[in-house]
Amino acid sequence: MIDRIQPVSIPQSTAPFSQVVLDDLYVYLSGLVAADFPEGRAVLGDVAAETTAVLNVIAKVLEELGLEMRDIVKAEVHLADLTDFDAMDEAYRQCFPPNTTPARTTTESKHLFGDSRVEITIQARRR
Numbered sequence: 001m002i003d004r005i006q007p008v009s010i011p012q013s014t015a016p017f018s019q020v021v022l023d024d025l026y027v028y029l030s031g032l033v034a035a036d037f038p039e040g041r042a043v044l045g046d047v048a049a050e051t052t053a054v055l056n057v058i059a060k061v062l063e064e065l066g067l068e069m070r071d072i073v074k075a076e077v078h079l080a081d082l083t084d085f086d087a088m089d090e091a092y093r094q095c096f097p098p099n100t101t102p103a104r105t106t107t108e109s110k111h112l113f114g115d116s117r118v119e120i121t122i123q124a125r126r127r
Helices: 038-043 047-064 082-093
Strands: 003-005 020-022 026-033 072-079 103-108 118-125
Touching: 026 047, 026 072, 038 047, 047 072, 047 082, 047 118, 072 082, 082 103
Parallel strands: 072 103
Antiparallel strands: 003 020, 020 026, 026 118, 072 118
């Protein structure tokens, strides 16, 4: 069974994609950037602050679904500039309980929505 939901934590988009797709085993969250939510605009341009803001929203979405950050099994991080890796990485590691970080891919993607510096997509295991 596949369900598509609009989480309360994320403003609804008119773009042709689902914010969250659930199947029997996993939760798939579309890529998020700080420009996706009003309070994120204050952090645009600071990679560490953007990373923290996006991961905080991801945590809220997971909480809506009865999950936690430790339930994330895969993360994809897109950076507008790969030289920001260390700043992103330091902020990222602060958002997970010890020994619970998911598998991760980090790539450079030059043109992220809303002049964001970081976009994060996750897949989490349902309980």
